[in-house]
Amino acid sequence: MMVVLLVLPLLGTLFMLLWPKIAPLLALLTASVCSLAALQLLFLVSEQGNQQVLLAGWPSGLAISLEANSLSSLLILLTALLQLLVGLYAFATHRRDKLGAGFWPLSCMLQLGLTALWLSRDLFNLYVCLELLGIVAVALVSLSGDKAIKPALNYLLLSLFGSLCYLLGVAILYGAYGVLDITVLAARWQADLPSSIALLLMTLGLMLKAALWPLHGWLPAAHAAAPAPVSALLSALVVKGPLFILCLLWLQLAGATQVAAVAPWFAGCGLAALLLGGVSALRTPFAKNMVAYSTVAQLGYAMLALGLLLRFNQPLFAAALWLFVLAHALAKAACFLAIGEITATLGGKRINTLKGASQTMPLAMFAFAVAGGSLIGLPPSGGFLAKWALLQGLWLQGGQLFWLLAIVLATLLSAAYVFRAVVLAFDRADPVAPDFAPRILPQWLALLPALAVWAMALYSEPLLQLLKQEGL
Amino acid sequence: MTDLSSQLLLYIGTAAGLFGIGLYGFIVGPQTLRRILALNIIGAGIFMLMVVLAYRGLAEEAALTLTDPVLHALILTGLVVAVSATAFALALLTRLNQAKSAQCKPDQLRHGQEPEQ
Numbered sequence: 001m002m003v004v005l006l007v008l009p010l011l012g013t014l015f016m017l018l019w020p021k022i023a024p025l026l027a028l029l030t031a032s033v034c035s036l037a038a039l040q041l042l043f044l045v046s047e048q049g050n051q052q053v054l055l056a057g058w059p060s061g062l063a064i065s066l067e068a069n070s071l072s073s074l075l076i077l078l079t080a081l082l083q084l085l086v087g088l089y090a091f092a093t094h095r096r097d098k099l100g101a102g103f104w105p106l107s108c109m110l111q112l113g114l115t116a117l118w119l120s121r122d123l124f125n126l127y128v129c130l131e132l133l134g135i136v137a138v139a140l141v142s143l144s145g146d147k148a149i150k151p152a153l154n155y156l157l158l159s160l161f162g163s164l165c166y167l168l169g170v171a172i173l174y175g176a177y178g179v180l181d182i183t184v185l186a187a188r189w190q191a192d193l194p195s196s197i198a199l200l201l202m203t204l205g206l207m208l209k210a211a212l213w214p215l216h217g218w219l220p221a222a223h224a225a226a227p228a229p230v231s232a233l234l235s236a237l238v239v240k241g242p243l244f245i246l247c248l249l250w251l252q253l254a255g256a257t258q259v260a261a262v263a264p265w266f267a268g269c270g271l272a273a274l275l276l277g278g279v280s281a282l283r284t285p286f287a288k289n290m291v292a293y294s295t296v297a298q299l300g301y302a303m304l305a306l307g308l309l310l311r312f313n314q315p316l317f318a319a320a321l322w323l324f325v326l327a328h329a330l331a332k333a334a335c336f337l338a339i340g341e342i343t344a345t346l347g348g349k350r351i352n353t354l355k356g357a358s359q360t361m362p363l364a365m366f367a368f369a370v371a372g373g374s375l376i377g378l379p380p381s382g383g384f385l386a387k388w389a390l391l392q393g394l395w396l397q398g399g400q401l402f403w404l405l406a407i408v409l410a411t412l413l414s415a416a417y418v419f420r421a422v423v424l425a426f427d428r429a430d431p432v433a434p435d436f437a438p439r440i441l442p443q444w445l446a447l448l449p450a451l452a453v454w455a456m457a458l459y460s461e462p463l464l465q466l467l468k469q470e471g472l
Numbered sequence: 473m474t475d476l477s478s479q480l481l482l483y484i485g486t487a488a489g490l491f492g493i494g495l496y497g498f499i500v501g502p503q504t505l506r507r508i509l510a511l512n513i514i515g516a517g518i519f520m521l522m523v524v525l526a527y528r529g530l531a532e533e534a535a536l537t538l539t540d541p542v543l544h545a546l547i548l549t550g551l552v553v554a555v556s557a558t559a560f561a562l563a564l565l566t567r568l569n570q571a572k573s574a575q576c577k578p579d580q581l582r583h584g585q586e587p588e589q
Contacts (some may be wrong), residue, residue, distance in 0.1 A: 124546055131553045135560060142564060146571035153504060153564045160511050160557050161498060167550060168491070168518050174543065175525035 001041045002053050002066045002119055005076060008034055009112035016105040023104035024091045030108055031084035034115075038077040045073045046466075064125060065181065070466050071322060072118040075244070078326060079114045082236055082333055082449070083107060089337055089445045090229040097344060099227055100143045109136045110233060117241045123170045123180045126245050130166065134159035134209065137238045141226040148225035155222040158208055162242075165205030172198040182252055191255030199254055203246060203262075210242035212303050213273030216296045220280070223292040228340020231288065235295045235336055236329040243302055247321070250310055259310045267307030271406050273300030278413030282420065287343055287351045290417060291335045294375060297414060298328045305390055308403070316393035319467040320386050326463075327374055327382030327453050334371035334450035338364040341442050347435040354424045356431020363443035365425045371450040372418030377411055382456035387411070389464065483524040490517030504568075508561045515554045522547050 012030035016023040045051055045068055054063035068076075087107065090099055113136055117129035138159065142152040170180070176194045179185050189195065204215075211219035219239070223231045250259065250266075277297030281290045301324045309317035341364045346353045357365045374381035379388075391407065394400040456463065490513055497510030526543035 124549070128549065128553065131557065135557060138560070138564075142567075146567070146574075149564055149568045149571055153561065153568060156557070156561050156564060157498075157504070157507055157511065160561070161514070163553075164511065164514050164518060168521070171518055171522045171525060171543075171546075174546075175521075178540075180542075 001037060001044060002051065002068055003055070005034055005037050005041065005080075005115050006066075006112060006119075008037070009108045009115065013105045013108045013112070016108065020101055023101065024087070024094070027087050027104040027108055028084065028091065031080055031087050031111065034111065035077065035080040035084055038073065038080045041068060042070070042073040042077055045070050061179075061181065061184075065122060066119040067121045068119055074322075074326070074466070075118045075240075076115050078329055079111060079118070079237055082233065082329065083111045085445060085448060086229045086232050086333065086337070089232075089442055092439070092442045092445065093229075093341075093344070097227060099229070102139065102143055103227075103229070106136055106140050106143075107229075107233065110140065110238070114237055114241060117244065121182045121248075123173065123182065123185070125180075126248075127163065127167055127170055130209065130242065130245070131163050133238060133241050134163060137234055140230040140234070141222050143230060144225060144227045151218070151221040151225045155218050158218050162205035162208035165201045165208070167205075169198040169200075169202035169205070172201070182248060186252050189253055189255055191257050195255075196258055199249060199258060202249060206242040206246045206249075207269075210239050210246065210299065211296060212243075212299055213269050213276065213296065216273065216277070216299075219296055220284075220289050220292040223295065223336075224286060224288040228336055228344070231292070231340070232333040232336035235292065236333040239295065239299060240325050240329065243299070243325070247306060250306070263307050263311035265307070266310065267304050267403075270300040270302070270304030270307055271403075271410075273297060273303060274406070274410035275300075275413065278410060278417060281417040282413065285351060286349050287339050287354060287421070288336070288349065290351060290421065291332070291339055294335070294414065294417060295328075295332060297410070298324070298332070298375060300410070301386070301390070302328075304403075304407075305386075308390070308393065312393070312397050314393045314397065315468040316389050316396065319464050320389035320393060322467040323382065323386035323389060323456075323463065327386050327456060330449040330453035330456070331371040331374040331381075331383060334367050334446055334448075334453070335375070337442070337446035338368040338371070338450075341439075341446055342368075345434045345436065345438050346432045348432065351421060351424060353432055354421055356428050357425040358422075359428050359431050360434050361438045361443065363440065364438070364446055365422075367443065367447040367450045369418070369422050369425075370447070371453065372422065374450070374453040376415045376418055380454065380457035380460075382453040385457060385460050385463070480524055480527065484521065487517045487521035487524060490514070490520060493517075504565050508558060508565070511561075512554065512558060515550070519547050519550060522550075 008030055012026050016026050051068045053066045054060055056063060090103060113129050113132040117126065117133065120126050120129055138152050138156040141155060142148055172194055174180060177185055177188050208215040223234055226234060274297050277293050277300060281293035281297060284290050284293060302321055305317050305321035305324060309321060342357055342361055343349055343353055345361060374383035377383040377387040394403050494510045494514030494517060497513065498507050501507050501510055522543050526540040
């Protein structure tokens, strides 16, 4: 099953390059088959426990091993479903938005890189996945033409630098321990100086790639310059890859003293991302930049949850961390698709373009508002679920008034930037006239993930249980 | 990590030096081409470190006679990735320069396609 999930996108990409004419069809087909396979993998894992595959039957240690637990199969399912949805959106709008033909094979490669990343438990395989993901993401950003080249190049340079830092860490760890497999490495782990240096280098590289504060500078420009479907994929999925590896490193490898030293820094960075990212989202005059800054802010929640999880070792924080990742992926895909659709139809990049959008494009605006509700954390959305887990964990620890207040402040900030757009949309006095008749299908496609994130609340109990026990 | 002969130390020092030079170039260098080259120098430093570690990563008595094939495989993979990434970066840089020179002559563009909106 896992091999199918990897081979299928690869084959799909090859065939797309051979027959570019039916590339959209192939992309949709690949994504839908992969979604089914991912669903089956999820069932398999929930029934029979963790699955492991050693490629080509080599003994463990030599073979490339793939491991699926329920978290990674959930993430694979999310990846495949979002890929399908964004593929449909891109198919519905590619003539109008002049989306390059390169989108289809590249998005398929993106799916391959992400799936491989969720399944790998080997430091070097993870490096290869990271590189693949970074290069494909940059190529996708550069699809939107000349104005995107500069941010794309900047993204590429920083992403390469991040990967090199990660690679240096891998080299040091291999030199010290002689293994790359994370579980074996964790058994031999000693919290000495080389391993601390290696961990710090890898953390630096991954934070740069995941755009975690204070290394987030490249993200708003790159995500805002990309075409709408690409921004949706990048914000929803790509930045989560390095975050996943970061969690693997710190939750499975690092020794107790190392964890204790770094946990407050992680929590502090998360808090700074929440506040400063929120303020930037509130101040920026461009609609897509606002959503991109909101990604920076929301990644702060994940970082904060990771820091608190490392500090208190409370399973509720693990649940909060992964719930944030899931809810943010769905909500951000909806936001980017909705904003992309609105700005394309109303013809403008500034937030002022949204003026009167509740009248001219009610569906897309509804999608944005509903997804924004999850970003704020309004009950009963997925974002609320995550925030509730975080608050409950803090409450159970007791005496964490500072963090509780900080989260309240961050929530107010995210409410402010979401409502800034929504209020403009309800200003019906002088609405911006659409350049052409708004299309229904893309708006519905933008609404789907927004509804899905609210539907997460229906499955809150099993999700919480699953993520609490998993936590990697 | 205890028995380091002076030769190995020299190699490791060189690798660290290369990494440092590359890091300096990447952070300081204002031109994109220089930053791409600096990334390559960082990569060279890391690969050199890995080559050296391949000699001393094994058991003590076997060191310097046998090398660790896993690290060599990793270096090969890393080189392939580095070369393709560099090629991609250079291609992007070329397109950036083309776009810039096209912007400088908007009169010519007006006949052809729209300049950047």
